[in-house]
Amino acid sequence: MDNNKIIIVDNLIKDYSMGSSFFRALNDISFSAKKGEFTGLVGPSGSGKTTLLNILGALDNPTQGDAVVLGKSVKSLSHKDAAQLRNHSIGFIFQTYNLLPVYTVFENVEFSLLLLKKGKEEREEAVMKALSWVGLTNKANSRPNQLSGGESQRVAVARAMVKNPEIVLADEPTANLDAENSHNIIRTMLKLNEELKTTFIFATHDEKVISYLHRKIVLNDGKIVNDLILN
Amino acid sequence: MLTIKLAFRNITHAGIRTWLNVFVLSFAFVLIVFTEGFYDGMAQQIKDAMINSEIGGGQFWQKDYDPYDPFSIEQSHSLVPANINDEVKKGNALAVLVVSAAIFPRGHVQSALIKGIDPEQKIINIPSAVLDNNADTNSIPGLIGAKMANNTGLNKGDFVSVRWRNIHGTFDAADIKIVEIMNTDVQSIDRDQIWIPLNKLQSMLQAPGQATIITMKKNIVNIPSGVPEFVFHNHDYLFKDINDNLNRKKISSALMYILLLSMALLAVFDTQVLAIFRRRKEIGTLMALGMTRWNIISLFTLEGSLLGILAFVSGMIYGVPLLAFLAKTGVGLPSMVQSVGSSIPTTLYPKYGIRLYIITTMILFFSVIIVSFLPTRRITKLKPTDALRGKLS
Numbered sequence: 001m002d003n004n005k006i007i008i009v010d011n012l013i014k015d016y017s018m019g020s021s022f023f024r025a026l027n028d029i030s031f032s033a034k035k036g037e038f039t040g041l042v043g044p045s046g047s048g049k050t051t052l053l054n055i056l057g058a059l060d061n062p063t064q065g066d067a068v069v070l071g072k073s074v075k076s077l078s079h080k081d082a083a084q085l086r087n088h089s090i091g092f093i094f095q096t097y098n099l100l101p102v103y104t105v106f107e108n109v110e111f112s113l114l115l116l117k118k119g120k121e122e123r124e125e126a127v128m129k130a131l132s133w134v135g136l137t138n139k140a141n142s143r144p145n146q147l148s149g150g151e152s153q154r155v156a157v158a159r160a161m162v163k164n165p166e167i168v169l170a171d172e173p174t175a176n177l178d179a180e181n182s183h184n185i186i187r188t189m190l191k192l193n194e195e196l197k198t199t200f201i202f203a204t205h206d207e208k209v210i211s212y213l214h215r216k217i218v219l220n221d222g223k224i225v226n227d228l229i230l231n
Numbered sequence: 232m233l234t235i236k237l238a239f240r241n242i243t244h245a246g247i248r249t250w251l252n253v254f255v256l257s258f259a260f261v262l263i264v265f266t267e268g269f270y271d272g273m274a275q276q277i278k279d280a281m282i283n284s285e286i287g288g289g290q291f292w293q294k295d296y297d298p299y300d301p302f303s304i305e306q307s308h309s310l311v312p313a314n315i316n317d318e319v320k321k322g323n324a325l326a327v328l329v330v331s332a333a334i335f336p337r338g339h340v341q342s343a344l345i346k347g348i349d350p351e352q353k354i355i356n357i358p359s360a361v362l363d364n365n366a367d368t369n370s371i372p373g374l375i376g377a378k379m380a381n382n383t384g385l386n387k388g389d390f391v392s393v394r395w396r397n398i399h400g401t402f403d404a405a406d407i408k409i410v411e412i413m414n415t416d417v418q419s420i421d422r423d424q425i426w427i428p429l430n431k432l433q434s435m436l437q438a439p440g441q442a443t444i445i446t447m448k449k450n451i452v453n454i455p456s457g458v459p460e461f462v463f464h465n466h467d468y469l470f471k472d473i474n475d476n477l478n479r480k481k482i483s484s485a486l487m488y489i490l491l492l493s494m495a496l497l498a499v500f501d502t503q504v505l506a507i508f509r510r511r512k513e514i515g516t517l518m519a520l521g522m523t524r525w526n527i528i529s530l531f532t533l534e535g536s537l538l539g540i541l542a543f544v545s546g547m548i549y550g551v552p553l554l555a556f557l558a559k560t561g562v563g564l565p566s567m568v569q570s571v572g573s574s575i576p577t578t579l580y581p582k583y584g585i586r587l588y589i590i591t592t593m594i595l596f597f598s599v600i601i602v603s604f605l606p607t608r609r610i611t612k613l614k615p616t617d618a619l620r621g622k623l624s
Binding site: 057079083084088100102103114 | 233236237240241244245512513515516517518519520521522523524526614615616619
C-alpha cells in the first residue's frame with residue numbers, strides 16, 4: 001500500500017433495501033486519497049456524496065467492496081473499533097453544525113478530548129488554540145443558541161480539529177451559511193489543511209466551496225463520473 | 232468518570248424538566264419514609280402502651296381463659312400457684328381476677344367485665360391506688376376508663392348496680408361506686424370493664440386466692456416456670472393480633488406508595504423516552520465523535536439514575552427537617568380514628584430507623600436505574616447515519 005494513501009476505496013457498492021427491492025446509492029466506486037488532500041465529493045442531491053462520506057467515517061458499512069481508512073477496513077470494523085477510529089483519527093463537520101445544545105462553546109470543543117481522556121490542562125490549551133484558529137475565543141462561554149450560523153459552524157470546525165485528526169469529513173458545511181460566512185469557513189479549513197496537513201474530504205454542491213478545492217470527485221447516480229485535480 | 236461528568240452536565244443543563252422529575256421522585260421518597268415511619272411509630276407506641284398498662288413482661292393465663300370467648304370467663308380462674316404467688320408478693324407480678332357480669336347504668340342492662348386488681352400494685356400503669364382511698368365502706372370502689380364512662384354515661388361518684396354469679400353458680404348483686412375515671416390509650420383495659428379491689432372481687436366470687444391473669448413485671452428476666460393451671464404467654468403471642476393488624480395496614484399503605492412511586496417512575500421513564508426521541512441527532516453526533524453505543528446507553532441511564540440521586544439529596548434536604556419535626560411534635564389523629572381502632576394513641580410519633588432509610592433509598596435507586604435503562608435499549612438498534620438524520624431505526 002502506498003504510505004501516502006490514507007483512504008483507499010475499492011469497488012464500493014452500497015444498497016439500501018426498500019421493502020422487497022433495493023436502492024443502489026453507490027455503484028462500484030473506486031478512488032484513493034493522499035494525506036493532506038483538500039478534496040470535494042461533488043454532485044447533485046441523491047448522487048451518493050453523504051453515503052460515501054458516512055462509509056469513509058465508519059458510520060455506515062458498504063454492501064460490497066471496501067473502504068480502507070488509515071489502514072483499517074471499514075467493512076471489518078466492529079462497532080467499538082469504528083468508534084475508536086472516529087474518536088482518534090476522524091473529525092466530522094455537519095451541515096446543521098450538530099453542536100450539543102446544553103454545553104458551552106468551550107465544552108463542545110472540549111468533548112472530543114474528554115473522550116480521548118486528555119488531562120485538564122492539555123484540554124484547556126488545545127480548546128483555546130482551536131477556538132483561536134476559528135476566531136472564537138471570545139465566545140468560549142456562550143451556548144450554541146447564542147451563536148449565529150457562521151459562528152456555530154466555526155465551533156464545529158474547532159471541534160473537528162481540536163484533536164488534530166488525520167481526516168476531516170465535512171458534509172455540506174456551507175449549506176446553511178451566507179456567502180461571506182461560507183468563504184470564511186472554507187478559508188479557515190484551507191488554512192488548517194495547509195498548516196496541519198489534515199486531509200479534508202467535503203461532500204458539497206456549493207460552487208463557493210468547489211472553487212477552493214484541490215481535487216474534485218464528481219458523483220452522479222452513485223457513480224464517479226469525473227475525478228479532477230484542480231491545482 | 233467521564234460518563235458521570237457528562238451525565239451530570241446534561242441533567243443540570245436540562246432545566247425545569249430535571250427539577251420536576253427530581254421533585255416528584257423526592258416527594259415519593261419522603262412520603263414513603265413518612266408512611267413507613269408512621270406505622271413503625273404507631274406500632275411502637277401501641278406496644279409500649281400495652282406493655283406499660285396491660286401486659287408488662289408477659290402474662291400467665293389461666294388455662295381456660297380466652298379473651299375472645301365470653302363463655303370461658305366463668306371457668307377461667309384458679310388458685311395462684313405458690314411459685315408465682317411468691318413473685319406477686321415480691322412485687323414482680325400482679326394477679327388479676329376477671330369475672331363476667333351485668334351492669335345497669337341509667338336503667339339499662341349491659342354486659343361488662345369486672346376485674347380485680349391489687350390497689351397497691353406497681354406493675355402496670357393503672358391508677359389502682361384510688362381503689363384504696365374509698366371513704367364509703369358500704370360500697371365497692373370502682374375505676375373505669377374514659378371510653379367506658381362515655382359508653383355508659385357514668386361519672387365519678389356515680390353508683391352502678393352489678394350482678395354476677397359466684398363460683399357456685401349463685402347470682403348476687405351489689406353497687407359499685409365510680410371513684411375515678413382514667414384516661415388511657417389502651418382500650419383493652421378500658422372498654423366494657425370496671426376495676427375493683429382484688430380481695431373484694433375474690434370475696435364476691437367466693438374464690439379467695441384465685442386469679443385469671445398474672446402479669447409479670449416489665450423487663451423481668453426470670454419468668455417462673457408454668458404450672459398446668461396457668462400458661463405463660465410472651466410478647467410475641469400477646470402482640471400477634473396487633474402485628475397482624477399493622478401488617479394489614481402496611482399492605483394497604485404499601486399499595487399507596489407503590490402507586491405513588493410508579494407515577495414518579497413513569498415520569499422518569501417518559502423523560503427518558505422523550506430524551507431519546509428528542510436527542511436522536513445528538514446521539515448520532517456522539518457516535519460520530521467516537522462514543523460507542525454502550526457509552527451512550529451508560530450516559531442516558533446514568534442521566535436517569537442521577538435523577539434518583541438528586542431526588543435522594545433534595546429529599547434529605549427538605550425531608551429530614553420535616554420528618555424530624557413530625558417525629559418530635561407527633562401527628563394528631565381525629566377522634567373518629569380513635570373510636571374505631573384499638574389502643575390508638577391521640578398523637579402518633581413516627582419513628583424512622585436507619586434500616587427504613589436504607590431500604591427506601593435502595594428501592595428508589597434500583598427502580599430509577601431500571602426505568603432509566605429500559606428506554607435506552609433502543610439505542611443499541613440505532614444506526615449512526617439514521618440518528619444523524621434525526622431518524623429512529
